[in-house]
Amino acid sequence: MLEFKNVEEYIDAFRRNSQLAVVSVQMAADYRGVTRAAIERMIATEQLEVIKIKSTRCIKLQGLIDLAEAFEHQVQIARKYLEEAAVAQTILFYEQVMQALGLSRTVPADRTKVGKVLGRVSEISFEKDGILLSAIVHRKTAGHTVPGPGFLTLAEELGLEWDDERTFADEHVKRVFDHYAKGSRRKRS
Structure with a gap:
């Protein structure tokens, strides 16, 4: 799991690497047509990667696209x-x-x-x-x-x-x- 101390640190990293684009867990669930619990299972089985920004867990967008x-x-x-x-x-x-x-x-x-x-x-x-x-x-x-x-x-x-x-x-x-x-x-x- 990638972690960033704050939003500024994440945005700086994103500027250098657009593969770090993220969506919220709920947005990932909505996109996949599943529950948040299903997304949590996908995180636990490493089908989706989490990026933590400050205290917020997000889903790496590229993982959703790949799936x-x-x-x-x-x-x-x-x-x-x-x-x-x-x-x-x-x-x-x-x-x-x-x-x-x-x-x-x-x-x-x-x-x-x-x-x-x-x-x-x-x-x-x-x-x-x-x-x-x-x-x-x-x-x-x-x-x-x-x-x-x-x-x-x-x-x-x-x-x-x-x-x-x-x-x-x-x-x-x-x-x-x-x-x-x-x-x-x-x-x-």
């Missing part, structure tokens, strides 16, 4: 992986996606992260093509498989409605496969 860029990189990896599966008309399981992202199913934070990544992938595909690409990522279960509950939560947030969850999920899998089948036919032409 956002790493997340967007994971979104790109997941999107490409899902698109390849959609072209092949293949259902994926969460564990496969997690492996592609270098995440572990045994780590609770990784399970949360894959849900956020898949949610962002579907937000992008819904905005761009009117489909929920993550519909093809399912839970491993005996018999008929379906996406996890986060899929339905996102669909609801996007204003979609349904009477039967299973039918809704099946329809979206078909829409994804149809969309990518058309795209792969166009590429071959």
Whole structure:
């Protein structure tokens, strides 16, 4: 943790190194869409760096930017992986996606992260093509498989409605496969 005795000392250091830009803990929480407690956990696990100015703890801005860029990189990896599966008309399981992202199913934070990544992938595909690409990522279960509950939560947030969850999920899998089948036919032409 970097510490400065007063604001003047911090500003002098910032003039020499703009990488010392900071935001408050609350601003970091607002930016990440999480609680202050979540930011505190990120500080404790050294995912974010603290700069102390007098008695005020701040978060180094570059750390927040780095986390956002790493997340967007994971979104790109997941999107490409899902698109390849959609072209092949293949259902994926969460564990496969997690492996592609270098995440572990045994780590609770990784399970949360894959849900956020898949949610962002579907937000992008819904905005761009009117489909929920993550519909093809399912839970491993005996018999008929379906996406996890986060899929339905996102669909609801996007204003979609349904009477039967299973039918809704099946329809979206078909829409994804149809969309990518058309795209792969166009590429071959």
